[in-house]
Amino acid sequence: MARKIHIFDTTLRDGEQIPGAKLNKNQKLEIAHQLARLGVDVIEAGFPCSSPEDLQAVKAVAQQVKGPAIAGLARAVEKDIDLAWEAVKDAERPRIHVFLGSSDIHLQKKLRQDRDKALHMAVEAVRHAKKYCEDVEYSTEDGSRTDFEYLCRIIEAAIGAGATVINVPDTVGYAIPDEYGGLVRKLREAVPALDRALLSVHCHNDLGLAVANSLAAVQNGADQVECTINGLGERAGNASLEEIVMILKTREASYGVRTDIKTEEIYRTSRMVSRLMNIPVQPNKAIIGSNAFSHSSGIHQDGILKDRSTYEIIKPEDVGIRQHKIVLTARSGRAALGHRLKEMGYELEKELFERVHQRFLNVADRKKEITSEDLRSIVEIEMTKVTETFSFNSLQIMSGNTMVPLASVTLVRGGEKITDAATGNGPVDAVFNCIERIVGEQGKLQDFDLKAVTTGKDALGEAMVRVDIQGTVYSGIGTSPDVIEATGRAYLNAFNRFFANAH
Numbered sequence: 001m002a003r004k005i006h007i008f009d010t011t012l013r014d015g016e017q018i019p020g021a022k023l024n025k026n027q028k029l030e031i032a033h034q035l036a037r038l039g040v041d042v043i044e045a046g047f048p049c050s051s052p053e054d055l056q057a058v059k060a061v062a063q064q065v066k067g068p069a070i071a072g073l074a075r076a077v078e079k080d081i082d083l084a085w086e087a088v089k090d091a092e093r094p095r096i097h098v099f100l101g102s103s104d105i106h107l108q109k110k111l112r113q114d115r116d117k118a119l120h121m122a123v124e125a126v127r128h129a130k131k132y133c134e135d136v137e138y139s140t141e142d143g144s145r146t147d148f149e150y151l152c153r154i155i156e157a158a159i160g161a162g163a164t165v166i167n168v169p170d171t172v173g174y175a176i177p178d179e180y181g182g183l184v185r186k187l188r189e190a191v192p193a194l195d196r197a198l199l200s201v202h203c204h205n206d207l208g209l210a211v212a213n214s215l216a217a218v219q220n221g222a223d224q225v226e227c228t229i230n231g232l233g234e235r236a237g238n239a240s241l242e243e244i245v246m247i248l249k250t251r252e253a254s255y256g257v258r259t260d261i262k263t264e265e266i267y268r269t270s271r272m273v274s275r276l277m278n279i280p281v282q283p284n285k286a287i288i289g290s291n292a293f294s295h296s297s298g299i300h301q302d303g304i305l306k307d308r309s310t311y312e313i314i315k316p317e318d319v320g321i322r323q324h325k326i327v328l329t330a331r332s333g334r335a336a337l338g339h340r341l342k343e344m345g346y347e348l349e350k351e352l353f354e355r356v357h358q359r360f361l362n363v364a365d366r367k368k369e370i371t372s373e374d375l376r377s378i379v380e381i382e383m384t385k386v387t388e389t390f391s392f393n394s395l396q397i398m399s400g401n402t403m404v405p406l407a408s409v410t411l412v413r414g415g416e417k418i419t420d421a422a423t424g425n426g427p428v429d430a431v432f433n434c435i436e437r438i439v440g441e442q443g444k445l446q447d448f449d450l451k452a453v454t455t456g457k458d459a460l461g462e463a464m465v466r467v468d469i470q471g472t473v474y475s476g477i478g479t480s481p482d483v484i485e486a487t488g489r490a491y492l493n494a495f496n497r498f499f500a501n502a503h
């Protein structure tokens, strides 16, 4: 059997460090359950000392998500390690992940420590974590820029103190594949203690090489790859899980290794993360971008129609993208909707199914055919909805190039309809102003993205916004065949998140 590569997902920790992508407890739980369905080996659920909310979120993941090991990150200090343990202790398989800078740059400029003191700190930290937890990962932060002899000493000492996993990150994305692969090989040769621990890699994408570096490390003996869904992460991001996994699967004969990832769950996971973190996936992104399996040139289309293998190296179904031949319409009954949802892998509870059905009817009234992509957008937005303080009811716009745009919006609060009107610089601005008047709060729009879920003039529009409300950035998402309505729904969704957070 091929050697197994452990997949350590850090979307909920390194991915969540992106400004504005902060997740609340329920959102983390939802993604963590999906990561478990995807089959990752480890979920790094957060950095418990970073905030009491994050501690609670990691704790909830540890208590409720079964299957993968659940890791909490900690600096090499007792207080952080205590909090990390507090957060992960109820997991089926808890892991404490301790890190400390090891390069001279980090030691001198950031930590102001000499090498021996830092080594002592590392050993003490691992020993402290080990008092609580059998599974302790130790990361030599900025490992790829660390003096090799010193790196070997730390690794040997950390394993001696009880570390079960050693991670050598390329923290600043500086490494190149030959060099990073060589580092992993040399470490394996120089540190015999590594036979008693897993060797992990964690690559950042500052030079666009995170995936290539991770694969070079795998070829040279790394056991675990740390990565994120959609390649999200600090600065230019981390190695993308979907790319690593699909490269190892598609080129299995060349790499001779395997993962336990259920690749058919990749697309759904990617969409969920994009929605909940409110970070759109670029269309040409490998594996999960909207163009990854679309063929536009005539020659390619002709080839694909004759035999898919002419221009396709991965089957869309292998990553969970299914094309359904029968389209749904407003006349499709509940049974047909339920059947399609099942085919798409959604098992919805009654209450959620009812909401999806209502929204489906509302959209189908205005759009002739509902495709699987439309349905996916509807379901995922309903799934990720917070408790709504205000729900959307209706919207009217008067706009044109010779008049001041005017919007009238009706929202519902506690069963009561509230209508107001406002003008703005454009129709979207007028809708936003009107929503602010009704909810009684002001927001500063930080980011706005609007895309069509499918092709065609009547495509469903999906809007994503990021809004600063009282100093915190909330994301919002909305969908509708009417793009102004989609935008208004997204804006309202951000305010509902604010209210949900405030109570």
Ligand code: KIV
Binding pocket: 014, 099, 139, 141, 142, 167, 169, 170, 171, 172, 202, 204
């Ligand atoms: O990039 C990095 O070095 C990290 C560590 C905390 C593992 O994220």
Ligand code: ZN
Binding pocket: 014, 169, 171, 202, 204, 234
């Ligand atoms: Zn990192």
